[in-house]
Amino acid sequence: MKVLVFGGSFDPVHKGHVALLRRAIKQISPDVTHVVPAYHSPFKAKSPTPFWLRMKMVKLAFAGLSKNLIFDDYELRQGGKTYTYQLIHYLQKRYKNPELYLLVGTDCLNDVHNWKNPQVIFDNATVVAGKRKGYNENPANFKHIFLPGFFPKLSSSRVRAHILSCGDIPDTVPPQISQTIYKHQLYGLDIHEWLKAHLKPNRYLHSCKVAEMAAALSDIYDVNVETAVRAGILHDAAKGFSGSELINFCRTHKIKVPFFEDISRQEPSLLHSYVSAWLAKHEFGVKNADVIHAIAEHTLGSLQMSTLSKILFVADISSKDRKYKDAFLIRNLAMQDLDKALRYAANRKLLFTIDSQKWLCPLGIDLWNHLLKQEK
Structure with missing residues (x-):
């Protein structure tokens, strides 16, 4: 059984995430795809954006990409920092002898060997990565495949920085996600409202x-x-x-x-x-x-x-x-x-x-x- 896994903070989810997952589903043809928002990424400070809001945005962004999407709150149930090797074990228990595919961006591909217990990942999953223009391929010493084509150089941190600096939402964010961000005054929109009222x-x-x-x-x-x-x-x-x-x-x-x-x-x-x-x-x-x-x-x-x-x-x-x-x-x-x-x-x-x-x-x-x- 082919199981595609896409994890991340998705804080917020953007069009780069959508393009990457769409291409991976087309390339891998998984039987099931697990989208797993992070509760507390091991590599970042805990997001001030509530888990339920990030999960809501993920569901809105990825809706319709596949009939077999599972929006998995595994990390929320863990209640703390969760590592990818733990996610691998969880999926192995959930499915009998799954063929696991771990979807990551190019930057993550170059860093997987620094993750906790990376050998568990290498032994039990194939890493699937999207390339950006200008990327010099340095073949990794573990099972991996590149998706065809290139993907835009987008990041959630850049989206957050844009919103915080300008008080508007860039078009790299899907419209339905923008509506959620505006509604809940996320990523500094509340600061802009205060400044407009006081300056x-x-x-x-x-x-x-x-x-x-x-x-x-x-x-x-x-x-x-x-x-x-x-x-x-x-x-x-x-x-x-x-x-x-x-x-x-x-x-x-x-x-x-x-x-x-x-x-x-x-x-x-x-x-x-x-x-x-x-x-x-x-x-x-x-x-x-x-x-x-x-x-x-x-x-x-x-x-x-x-x-x-x-x-x-x-x-x-x-x-x-x-x-x-x-x-x-x-x-x-x-x-x-x-x-x-x-x-x-x-x-x-x-x-x-x-x-x-x-x-x-x-x-x-x-x-x-x-x-x-x-x-x-």
Whole structure:
């Protein structure tokens, strides 16, 4: 009995998943196909998207591909991290001497040997993979077959990053899945609704453009794209607060701000970055410390900026909605050398402040001196 198995987080399911499964069913002609959404993938943090919602999206996306589809909640019943070798054992108990085919993407094919107890997979299943254009085939030393043709380079993480940065759903997601995502405000759509309600339209647009640029820079400087986008979209969450509201908020919530009294007297708007960081953590549930620090540092910087902090600092001053003459220069520089772009951006910020005859915060001066020292 031929049993095709397709597992994954499907968070969310996209057209690449659909194309891969459709082609595999046509090529393998299985007697039965098990689609097995992960409860908690061994390779990722547990998805905040409830299992039942991901299962619902999978059922909608794959409906009609085959009469013999089984949407299997095996991993939910396991109630924790489940490994592929365990899934193999489960199916061997369910069927008598099954001929197992494990469907994976090209990236997974190259990594199967690193999975837990891979020999169980190699001895008991044939790995079925879809190829992407540009893939250099390196024959694996286990039973495997490639599906004919090529498949688009899509990933659920990229879909999530797009939704979080733009507030809309790309056409790489099937329409019926888009409806579910909108209905349940998944993948950051709830954040966009909040920002639209609390920010002026131009400030909301700026947040989206900063998130977009942070995503582009994350690819270059090896930062998780969703992490970069989350920092970008939330960096100005408190920008709609007045100066007095920012001061009172910091005092009420005991937010630690360097030079707080001076900033409160001279330029309270600078407090928005620290309040935005607080909102990211407490209003939107961001747990990643790098994201929190990057948001807090995006206006004045610090002497120990992470790569993410540098990306956000630069993206904030040079995002595509910025129209001053040096924005284009900083954007191009950032694509080549992030540290040089950071120095230029810090320099521009100081000059803007001086030209506007505003108070210079010591943190901005310290950052400039620190960057100058590093360059020398």
